[in-house]
Amino acid sequence: MTTVVPGTGAGPLLRGWREQRRISQLELALRAGSSARHISFVETGRARPSEEMILRLADHLDVPVRERNALLLAAGYAPRYTETPVDDPSMGALREGIERLLRGYEPYPALVVDGSYTVVAANRGIAMLLDGLPEHLLSPPLNSMRITLHPEGLAPRIRNLRRWRGHLLAQMERDMALARRQAVRDLYDEVAAYPLPEADDGPDDREDPEPCPYVALPLRIEHEGRVLSFISSISTFNTPMDVTVAELAIETFLPADPATATYLRSLTP
Numbered sequence: 413m414t415t416v417v418p419g420t421g422a423g424p425l426l427r428g429w430r431e432q433r434r435i436s437q438l439e440l441a442l443r444a445g446s447s448a449r450h451i452s453f454v455e456t457g458r459a460r461p462s463e464e465m466i467l468r469l470a471d472h473l474d475v476p477v478r479e480r481n482a483l484l485l486a487a488g489y490a491p492r493y494t495e496t497p498v499d500d501p502s503m504g505a506l507r508e509g510i511e512r513l514l515r516g517y518e519p520y521p522a523l524v525v526d527g528s529y530t531v532v533a534a535n536r537g538i539a540m541l542l543d544g545l546p547e548h549l550l551s552p553p554l555n556s557m558r559i560t561l562h563p564e565g566l567a568p569r570i571r572n573l574r575r576w577r578g579h580l581l582a583q584m585e586r587d588m589a590l591a592r593r594q595a596v597r598d599l600y601d602e603v604a605a606y607p608l609p610e611a612d613d614g615p616d617d618r619e620d621p622e623p624c625p626y627v628a629l630p631l632r633i634e635h636e637g638r639v640l641s642f643i644s645s646i647s648t649f650n651t652p653m654d655v656t657v658a659e660l661a662i663e664t665f666l667p668a669d670p671a672t673a674t675y676l677r678s679l680t681p
Contacts, residue, residue, distance in 0.1 A: 510660075519677060521642065
């Protein structure tokens with residue numbers, strides 16, 4: 413049920429999400445069990461959606477949890493989802509599970525980042541790759557994008573830097589379309605402005621017309637005279653009910669070739 417209230421703030425936000433998802437008013441209405449006329453009234457502010465309706469529309473539009481709170485606030489309702497710090501006692505079981513997962517993935521690298529790409533946890537495989545970086549990059553809070561793309565960070569060690577950088581910037585652009593957080597935009601502007609090496613692209617950065625030996629774009633990085641190759645995957649939590657949990661991402665790096673796997677296993681005690 414809705415009440416007519418001119419000038420409600422949730423309507424333009426909902427319209428923005430609908431247009432971003434490229435869904436018509438009629439299609440959204442059919443998905444949400446409403447009518448296109450009612451959706452139009454909500455978007456123009458002629459009708460105030462109920463709290464239930466906002467959450468239903470947000471669900472069908474796949475709106476992130478943080479932005480669902482923003483929709484509720486704009487419509488005059490209290491936020492539905494909490495934002496609990498990772499170090500809160502109530503997050504103990506989650507932290508323990510994450511730490512067990514990261515240890516179990518060793519010797520391969522794995523880490524957990526939050527919605528601003530701040531490193532929440534990492535295993536010894538990540539520590540190995542970060543060995544030798546300057547202290548100012550390793551001082552908390554560690555940021556995975558800054559560490560990777562900074563000219564004093566991992567960037568000089570990455571053999572296919574231009575392609576890997578392009579992949580990371582594209583990932584940030586996709587995340588910015590969802591997160592809409594100024595801190596993420598500021599970080600993007602910072603890392604996108606880092607200088608690239610003046611030398612010509614190496615063979616790992618050229619678009620080779622021949623078949624690629626990898627199933628996905630690898631991270632090719634030098635470590636102690638070797639070039640290690642990894643394919644990364646990112647996992648998130650299903651149906652999160654907390655903003656912090658919704659924005660956590662677990663990134664794991666799978667060896668992309670037998671030589672990398674053999675070398676990493678040789679480091680295991």
